[in-house]
Amino acid sequence: MNKCALNRDDWAAYLSGDLEEGERRTMAEHLEKCPDCRAETDETRRVLEKADAVKAEIREAVASVNWEALPAMIADRVLTNAGQPEKALWAGWLRAWAFPLRMKPVLAGLAAGLVVGAVAMYFALKVPGPRSGQDTGYYASGDFLDRAELTMARRNTLDYLEKSQYVLLDVFESAGEGAGGPAAFSSEQARDLLSRKKYLNAQLERFQMAKAKAICDQIEMLFLELAQISGDLPAAELGRIRGFVEERQLLLKINLVKKELQSEI
Amino acid sequence: MKKLTVLIGLFVVLSLGSGLYAQITPDESLFREAKLLVYDKSWAAALIKLDDLREKFPDSPYAGQALFYKGECLSGLGGRERDALRAYKDYIRLADAKPSLVEESEGSIIDLAFGLYENGDAPAIGDIERRLGHDNKVVRYYAAYKLSLVSDKKAAAKAVPILSRIIETEKDPELLDRARIALLRVSPESLKSVEDRKPTPGSPRMLKIRVWNKGQKEPAFSLNIPWALADLALGALDEDDRAELRKKGYDLNKIMNELAKSKESILRIVGDDGSVIEIWIE
Numbered sequence: 146m147n148k149c150a151l152n153r154d155d156w157a158a159y160l161s162g163d164l165e166e167g168e169r170r171t172m173a174e175h176l177e178k179c180p181d182c183r184a185e186t187d188e189t190r191r192v193l194e195k196a197d198a199v200k201a202e203i204r205e206a207v208a209s210v211n212w213e214a215l216p217a218m219i220a221d222r223v224l225t226n227a228g229q230p231e232k233a234l235w236a237g238w239l240r241a242w243a244f245p246l247r248m249k250p251v252l253a254g255l256a257a258g259l260v261v262g263a264v265a266m267y268f269a270l271k272v273p274g275p276r277s278g279q280d281t282g283y284y285a286s287g288d289f290l291d292r293a294e295l296t297m298a299r300r301n302t303l304d305y306l307e308k309s310q311y312v313l314l315d316v317f318e319s320a321g322e323g324a325g326g327p328a329a330f331s332s333e334q335a336r337d338l339l340s341r342k343k344y345l346n347a348q349l350e351r352f353q354m355a356k357a358k359a360i361c362d363q364i365e366m367l368f369l370e371l372a373q374i375s376g377d378l379p380a381a382e383l384g385r386i387r388g389f390v391e392e393r394q395l396l397l398k399i400n401l402v403k404k405e406l407q408s409e410i
Numbered sequence: 411m412k413k414l415t416v417l418i419g420l421f422v423v424l425s426l427g428s429g430l431y432a433q434i435t436p437d438e439s440l441f442r443e444a445k446l447l448v449y450d451k452s453w454a455a456a457l458i459k460l461d462d463l464r465e466k467f468p469d470s471p472y473a474g475q476a477l478f479y480k481g482e483c484l485s486g487l488g489g490r491e492r493d494a495l496r497a498y499k500d501y502i503r504l505a506d507a508k509p510s511l512v513e514e515s516e517g518s519i520i521d522l523a524f525g526l527y528e529n530g531d532a533p534a535i536g537d538i539e540r541r542l543g544h545d546n547k548v549v550r551y552y553a554a555y556k557l558s559l560v561s562d563k564k565a566a567a568k569a570v571p572i573l574s575r576i577i578e579t580e581k582d583p584e585l586l587d588r589a590r591i592a593l594l595r596v597s598p599e600s601l602k603s604v605e606d607r608k609p610t611p612g613s614p615r616m617l618k619i620r621v622w623n624k625g626q627k628e629p630a631f632s633l634n635i636p637w638a639l640a641d642l643a644l645g646a647l648d649e650d651d652r653a654e655l656r657k658k659g660y661d662l663n664k665i666m667n668e669l670a671k672s673k674e675s676i677l678r679i680v681g682d683d684g685s686v687i688e689i690w691i692e
Contacts, residue, residue, distance in 0.1 A: 283598040283634050292646035336510050340548045343517045366449045372510035
C-alpha cells in the first residue's frame with residue numbers, strides 16, 4: 146500500500162493534464178523518485194485508457210436500448226424468474242461486480258461516473274421518434290375532429306354547389322327546349338343533394354361558412370320543389386323556377402361562394 | 411333597340427298567355443306566395459299565409475304540403491321547436507305525403523330532437539334512436555350520424571352498428587369519411603376493427619402525427635387515424651403547424667404522396683421554436 150502523503154485525487158488530474166503548471170511539476174518530480182506512486186499512476190493511466198474505450202461502447206449500447214420498452218422487459222424478466230432463487234442470483238452478481246471496485250476505488254468512481262453520465266446523456270440527447278409496435282389504436286382529439294369536419298364541410302359544400310349548378314342548368318336547358326324531358330333526372334339529383342345538405346347544416350352554422358350557408362339554404366328550397374316533381378315538368382313550372390333563379394342571381398352567387406371556398410381549402 | 415322591345419313584348423304576351431292557360435286557383439296562389447316568403451326566410455309572414463291556406467281551403471291539394479312548410483317556418487323562427495316537431499310528424503302521417511318531403515321531414519325531426527336533447531330535454535333523444543331502425547337508409551344513416559354527436563357517450567354508442575355498416579357497405583366517399591369521423595369520435599376501437607376487416611392489400615393503414623413542443627417529453631398533439639382520412643387530417647392540422655410546414659417549403663399533397671410511396675419513411679420537421687412535427691405511416 147502506498148504511504149505517500151500526496152493527494153491521490155490529483156493523479157487523475159495529472160494524467161488528464163488538468164493540473165496547474167506548478168502542481169504538475171511537483172507531481173512529476175515526486176513520481177520520478179517514488180516507485181510506489183509511479184506504479185499506482187501507471188495503473189490509473191491504464192484504467193483511464195480503458196475507460197475511454199468503454200465510454201464509446203456504453204454510448205453505443207445506450208443508443209441501442211429501447212428505453213420505452215425497457216420497463217416492460219424488466220417486468221417480464223422478473224415475472225419469468227419469479228420461481229428461481231432470486232436472492233442468491235442477485236447476491237452473486239453484485240459480489241462479482243462490486244468486488245473489484247471495492248478493491249479499486251478509482252475504477253469504481255470512474256464506472257459510477259460513466260453510468261451517471263450515460264444516463265444523463267440519454268435524457269439530454271433523446272430525440273422524439275416513432276414508436277413502432279406500440280399505440281396501434283386510433284385516436285384523435287375532439288378539437289381535431291371538429292377541424293376535420295370543418296375541412297370536410299368546405300370541400301363538400303364546394304361539391305354541393307357544383308352539383309347544384311349542374312342541376313339548375315339542366316332545368317334551364319329543359320325550359321329552353323319547352324318540354325319537361327329531364328325533369329325526373331333533376332328530381333332524383335335534387336333529392337340526393339337534399340340528403341347531402343343535411344350533413345352540412347351543422348358546419349354551415351359556423352361564422353366562417355355564413356355566405357355559403359345563405360346560398361345553400363336558397364338552393365335547398367329550390368331543390369325541395371324539384372324533388373317533388375315526378376314525370377314531365379310543365380313548361381310553366383320550369384319557366385317559373387328559371388325566373389326565380391335568374392331574379393335571385395343564384396348562379397352568379399354560387400360562383401362567388403365557390404371561389405371563396407376554393408381559396409380556403 | 412327595337413328588336414329588344416319586340417322580344418320583351420313577346421315574352422310578356424307569352425307569360426300572360428301561359429298564366430291564363432294555367433289558371434292559378436286562389437289556394438295555389440296563396441301557397442306560392444307562402445313559399446316565396448319561405449325562400450326569403452320571412453318565417454312569420456309565411457306562417458300566416460300557410461295557416462290562412464289551411465283554414466280557408468282545408469280540402470286543397472296544397473293543404474298537406476302547407477303542413478310541411480309550416481314545420482320549416484316554426485323551425486326557422488326559433489323557440490318553437492316542439493311545434494315544428496309536431497308539424498313534421500303530422501305531415502309524415504298524411505296519406506298523400508310526398509316521399510321527398512317525408513324524407514326531409516324525418517331529417518328535420520332528427521335535427522330538432524338533437525337540439526332539444528342538447529338543451530336538456532332528455533326524452534327527445536328517443537326520436538333519433540327510433541330512426542336508427544328506419545326503412546329508408548337516408549334517414550337511418552342521418553340518425554346515426556347525429557346520434558354520434560350527442561354529448562352523452564353512452565347514448566352516442568348506439569350509433570356504432572349503423573356507422574360500422576356504412577363503412578363496410580357504402581361506396582360514397584363523402585358518406586364514408588363522415589362515418590369514419592363519427593366512429594372515431596364515439597368508438598375508435600370499433601373503427602379499428604372495421605378498418606382491419608377491410609382488405610386493403612399493399613396500401614398503408616394508419617397515419618400518425620406527433621407534435622412536440624420544445625423540451626417536452628410528451629407530444630402536445632397526437633393523432634392515429636385511418637389512412638383513408640389522411641388527406642383530411644393534414645387539411646385539419648392546426649394553423650400554426652401548417653404554417654410551419656409551408657414555411658419549410660413542404661406541400662401537404664406532396665408529403666402524402668411521398669409517405670405513401672415509401673411507407674417506412676418518417677417526415678420530421680423541426681421548427682424555429684424548437685418544436686418537432688413528425689408524420690409517418692404504418
